Amino acid sequence: MSVHFVIVGGGPAGVEAASTASRLGASVTLVERDVVGGAANLWDCIPSKAMIATGGAIALTRRSTSLGISLAAASPDLDALCERVRSISERLSSSTKRQLESQGVRVVHGSAKLVGPHKVQVSPYQADGHQVDPFVAEADAILLATGSTPRVPEWAGVDGDRILVTRQAYPPPTIPEHLVVVGSGVTGVEFVHMFRSLGSRVTLIVSRQQVLPMKDPEVAAALESDFLDSGVTLVKGARAVAMKRSGDEVAVMCEDGRSIVGSHALLAIGSIPSSAGLGLDLAGVETNDGGYVPINHHCQSNVPHVYAAGDLSGRLPLASVAAMQGRKVAEHVMGLHTRDHRHLDYDKAASAIFTEPEIADVGLAEAEAFALGRKIRVTKVPFAVNAKAMIDGDPRGFVKLVSDPSTGVVLGGSIVGAHAAELISVIAVAVTAHLRVDDLAETVFVHPALAEALSAAAE
Numbered sequence: 194m195s196v197h198f199v200i201v202g203g204g205p206a207g208v209e210a211a212s213t214a215s216r217l218g219a220s221v222t223l224v225e226r227d228v229v230g231g232a233a234n235l236w237d238c239i240p241s242k243a244m245i246a247t248g249g250a251i252a253l254t255r256r257s258t259s260l261g262i263s264l265a266a267a268s269p270d271l272d273a274l275c276e277r278v279r280s281i282s283e284r285l286s287s288s289t290k291r292q293l294e295s296q297g298v299r300v301v302h303g304s305a306k307l308v309g310p311h312k313v314q315v316s317p318y319q320a321d322g323h324q325v326d327p328f329v330a331e332a333d334a335i336l337l338a339t340g341s342t343p344r345v346p347e348w349a350g351v352d353g354d355r356i357l358v359t360r361q362a363y364p365p366p367t368i369p370e371h372l373v374v375v376g377s378g379v380t381g382v383e384f385v386h387m388f389r390s391l392g393s394r395v396t397l398i399v400s401r402q403q404v405l406p407m408k409d410p411e412v413a414a415a416l417e418s419d420f421l422d423s424g425v426t427l428v429k430g431a432r433a434v435a436m437k438r439s440g441d442e443v444a445v446m447c448e449d450g451r452s453i454v455g456s457h458a459l460l461a462i463g464s465i466p467s468s469a470g471l472g473l474d475l476a477g478v479e480t481n482d483g484g485y486v487p488i489n490h491h492c493q494s495n496v497p498h499v500y501a502a503g504d505l506s507g508r509l510p511l512a513s514v515a516a517m518q519g520r521k522v523a524e525h526v527m528g529l530h531t532r533d534h535r536h537l538d539y540d541k542a543a544s545a546i547f548t549e550p551e552i553a554d555v556g557l558a559e560a561e562a563f564a565l566g567r568k569i570r571v572t573k574v575p576f577a578v579n580a581k582a583m584i585d586g587d588p589r590g591f592v593k594l595v596s597d598p599s600t601g602v603v604l605g606g607s608i609v610g611a612h613a614a615e616l617i618s619v620i621a622v623a624v625t626a627h628l629r630v631d632d633l634a635e636t637v638f639v640h641p642a643l644a645e646a647l648s649a650a651a652e
């Protein structure tokens with residue numbers, strides 16, 4: 194008898210769960226109210242990285258003389274940029290939807306909510322956006338993967354014109370003359386880099402004394418130094434408490450009385466889960482104080498056949514993690530967890546920050562090991578001695594490898610530098626597969642390649 198699996202939300206978690214479960218033989222219905230691919234595709238990962246890619250190309254032209262090229266100054270074409278961002282997101286979304294449908298997934302464009310422990314009410318939308326009559330889908334298992342939305346406190350005075358949240362920044366109506374970014378976590382620093390490379394003057398309000406407060410201090414210091422070199426102003430130890438617009442100016446007021454004035458302000462201070470209006474109480478699904486749905490290691494909520502994954506689950510808010518959770522949920526729903534199943538280890542998820550230079554890390558960080566009092570071996574190799582980095586004209590950054598001094602097992606690593614988001618995959622595999630530093634050191638890498646810095650760090 195086929196398992197009826199209903200998924201609410203078509204972001205990375207929902208899509209991966211739908212694809213895996215359908216491959217394993219479930220009858221799958223996926224309900225998505227915006228676009229397949231989710232907020233990740235429409236607002237977050239994809240548009241931000243597409244804008245950053247354009248900014249990176251412009252930044253490269255600024256360094257062109259060091260590559261032996263004589264080039265006129267490049268500037269962004271806002272219309273072309275917006276069209277490019279829209280088109281990438283649309284192509285990704287339609288190809289994902291086509292693929293799911295070809296696998297037999299029933300994809301419904303509409304909104305959904307729980308109306309009982311095994312019942313999901315689906316309100317489909319027509320092509321023109323109008324809702325048609327709702328129907329109730331009976332489900333053996335349900336996945337809630339509705340994601341999150343940017344946190345917008347009342348004091349922020351967001352107006353969508355000059356005081357923006359991230360989702361209002363692309364396509365930007367204009368390239369801001371002077372953008373004040375509030376929030377120095379991953380999203381905040383990526384927007385600093387994005388708009389600085391597109392030509393804006395940028396000021397970053399940092400509530401503590403370090404950007405990226407959760408990251409290795411050496412990594413954060415490398416980014417700060419690059420920001421300062423590229424003309425970004427850092428205002429440290431400043432907690433924003435109000436944002437006010439007056440004419441063409443925006444003032445960000447800080448707790449200590451400082452006021453920072455720019456042409457635009459952007460708020461990047463985290464997100465809140467999309468759990469309101471989902472009918473959780475009608476199925477007996479509990480949330481925590483923050484509105485997230487707590488889960489166990491199978492991503493089950495307190496109601497065993499109702500799962501939560503992605504940002505809604507309050508775990509690591511990354512598209513990659515959401516997708517892996519989705520896959521694990523599908524495997525559990527289909528009973529595969531009883532064989533050869535590895536739980537998702539959130540501590541071993543690789544992550545990257547798409548600034549310039551890029552930053553990426555995985556596993557145990559040096560500062561974390563120090564705080565835990567754990568003995569580690571740390572080896573560090575700067576890209577300044579790497580042939581490919583010299584050839585590419587970008588020798589910024591380093592590779593740092595953390596290993597167990599007694600066994601040589603790779604525990605983690607950080608990379609600051611060009612293509613760090615790609616290179617970290619090698620360390621991520623090593624951490625997940627419990628490889629030793631010798632395994633990396635004895636692997637014959639391509640020459641000349643940035644990856645050679647990894648084997649050098651493993652020696």
Ligand SMILES: Cc1cc2nc3c(=O)[nH]c(=O)nc-3n(C[C@H](O)[C@H](O)[C@H](O)COP(=O)(O)OP(=O)(O)OC[C@H]3O[C@@H](n4cnc5c(N)ncnc54)[C@H](O)[C@@H]3O)c2cc1C
Pocket residue numbers: 201202203204205206207224225226227228230231232233234236237238239241242303304305306338339340341359380467471502503504505509510511512513514515516
């Ligand atoms: C600016 C920014 C950049 C980011 N960049 C990266 C990155 O580079 N790499 C990375 O790994 N992570 C990145 N993230 C994080 C990543 O976007 C999220 O972790 C990821 O999108 C979470 O996926 P999800 O499956 O929870 O759902 P989401 O992508 O949030 O999608 C949830 C979907 O559910 C739908 N939905 C909600 N309620 C209902 C309902 N009642 N009925 C039907 N549908 C509903 C929504 O329309 C939405 O499409 C970024 C985040 C931000 C804010």
